[in-house]
Amino acid sequence: MNYPWKEISPRDTLQISQSRLLSDLDKRTVVSLYQPLTSIQAVSLYFLMNEYVVTHSSPVVFLSDILSQLDIGIKEFYEARIKLEAYGLLNVFQHSENRHDYKIAIEAPMTPEQFFSDPLLSMLLTEKVGQRLVIELEDRFTSQKIELEDYVDITKSFGDVVHVNMDKMSQTVTKDTRLTSDVKPLSLSEQVMKESDFDWAFFKEGINRQFVSTASIDASIKKLIFTFHTIYGINELDMQRFVLEAADVGTGQVSESKLTRLIQDHYLHSTNSRGNLFEEEEKTAKEQTFRLNELKQKGYSTEEIEIILHAEQTKPYAYLESIKEQKGGFVSSNESWVLKELIEQAPLSAAVINILINYVLIIKNSPTLDKGFAMKIANDWAQKQVKSPEEAMQKVKELYASTQASATPKSKASHKGNQYSNRNVRKETLPEWAYETERKDEPVSNEVEQAFKERLKRIRQRKSGEQ
Numbered sequence: 001m002n003y004p005w006k007e008i009s010p011r012d013t014l015q016i017s018q019s020r021l022l023s024d025l026d027k028r029t030v031v032s033l034y035q036p037l038t039s040i041q042a043v044s045l046y047f048l049m050n051e052y053v054v055t056h057s058s059p060v061v062f063l064s065d066i067l068s069q070l071d072i073g074i075k076e077f078y079e080a081r082i083k084l085e086a087y088g089l090l091n092v093f094q095h096s097e098n099r100h101d102y103k104i105a106i107e108a109p110m111t112p113e114q115f116f117s118d119p120l121l122s123m124l125l126t127e128k129v130g131q132r133l134v135i136e137l138e139d140r141f142t143s144q145k146i147e148l149e150d151y152v153d154i155t156k157s158f159g160d161v162v163h164v165n166m167d168k169m170s171q172t173v174t175k176d177t178r179l180t181s182d183v184k185p186l187s188l189s190e191q192v193m194k195e196s197d198f199d200w201a202f203f204k205e206g207i208n209r210q211f212v213s214t215a216s217i218d219a220s221i222k223k224l225i226f227t228f229h230t231i232y233g234i235n236e237l238d239m240q241r242f243v244l245e246a247a248d249v250g251t252g253q254v255s256e257s258k259l260t261r262l263i264q265d266h267y268l269h270s271t272n273s274r275g276n277l278f279e280e281e282e283k284t285a286k287e288q289t290f291r292l293n294e295l296k297q298k299g300y301s302t303e304e305i306e307i308i309l310h311a312e313q314t315k316p317y318a319y320l321e322s323i324k325e326q327k328g329g330f331v332s333s334n335e336s337w338v339l340k341e342l343i344e345q346a347p348l349s350a351a352v353i354n355i356l357i358n359y360v361l362i363i364k365n366s367p368t369l370d371k372g373f374a375m376k377i378a379n380d381w382a383q384k385q386v387k388s389p390e391e392a393m394q395k396v397k398e399l400y401a402s403t404q405a406s407a408t409p410k411s412k413a414s415h416k417g418n419q420y421s422n423r424n425v426r427k428e429t430l431p432e433w434a435y436e437t438e439r440k441d442e443p444v445s446n447e448v449e450q451a452f453k454e455r456l457k458r459i460r461q462r463k464s465g466e467q
Contacts, residue, residue, distance in 0.1 A: 010064035018106035112141035213252035233315025311354035
């Protein structure tokens with residue numbers, strides 16, 4: 001597998017700049033609000049780059065200097081850098097010909113008010129540090145109101161003090177308008193809303209028939225709905241139920257805090273939170289048949305087709321929870337966080353992310369969705385433009401083949417036992433190629449083969465019963 005940091009060299013040059021100097025409030029915001037989401041290494045890198053800008057005008061530094069000062073390797077540098085990029089603190093540009101020449105623009109953080117009003121950032125921080133600390137942080141950054149009960153406002157306006165030649169001013173404004181037409185970058189929640197497939201018209205139509213006041217579905221509630229839909233895959237009907245439960249029967253007003261608490265309690269603390277909430281609306285029989293025939297024509301086996309179709313029809317959180325339950329485990333808070341990072345940062349479709357989860361938990365038989373390993377695969381697939389679950393399946397085959405080629409006989413035998421134990425997972429069965437290497441190396445005994453056939457027979461009976 002190719003890792004993106006392997007293209008980076010200590011001899012790389014970084015030309016660092018920033019649009020404005022960071023204020024004390026900016027630095028406090030980065031340390032208190034961004035650091036829990038990005039990591040100490042990422043914030044250290046951010047402030048070190050800022051220090052270069054403060055002490056030099058448009059500095060050009062070698063990456064080796066930064067690595068030495070932070071006492072980190074290239075891999076740690078890359079991971080810290082992309083976290084800063086993901087949260088809008090860095091913009092990175094690479095020279096089109098000299099691939100070892102970079103320009104890095106340091107961006108100021110959001111104001112605390114913007115940060116806490118962004119439901120996605122606020123929710124991620126809550127899951128990282130807890131509700132109590134988030135409330136304390138919000139109070140710490142809230143501006144104190146001035147008591148003006150016995151005072152009169154005598155502040156002069158701009159026009160009272162400054163007299164401007166409007167003829168000259170209009171000419172200047174006309175010239176400068178063309179130069180200052182930059183579009184304001186979207187916040188994380190606004191990006192989520194723009195890219196979401198949530199059927200807002202259908203959702204509102206259902207809400208209009210209830211006691212909920214449509215006026216209470218303001219911009220902040222709307223952002224919250226899109227955010228939770230993206231993360232947990234909540235469909236329009238189930239979202240209506242959550243909103244109804246979060247609304248006051250008397251006034252019809254929807255409580256943002258109650259809606260957040262209801263959804264987080266359901267998905268983070270419920271032992272069986274799947275049900276219809278996670279299931280996407282099933283495709284029509286015609287679409288299913290067309291897709292099935294398409295995959296058959298491409299030469300995929302029955303097991304591979306089953307995995308691909310299931311990956312396309314299930315949201316990532318539901319997919320992860322289903323596998324963990326069928327293996328007798330549970331989704332930990334760390335795994336929920338890893339999944340959120342995958343969805344937010346990796347330009348991969350939900351179906352491709354599901355194939356990634358399948359590889360880690362089923363093919364590799366890992367007990368948990370390890371962040372480092374999952375992010376390595378996601379980065380590799382993103383750079384190789386993996387768009388469909390079929391392409392992801394091909395990448396999994398390549399990964400598996402390379403693992404088998406370098407595995408020792410002892411590790412092969414051990415992995416083989418794990419493969420058979422995983423055959424009892426209903427949807428996430430292993431495809432044929434995932435165990436045919438071991439069959440060639442060591443024939444299966446008649447007893448094991450018979451036991452395997454009996455187990456497969458029971459799985460198929462259970463499937464037919466569920467359908």
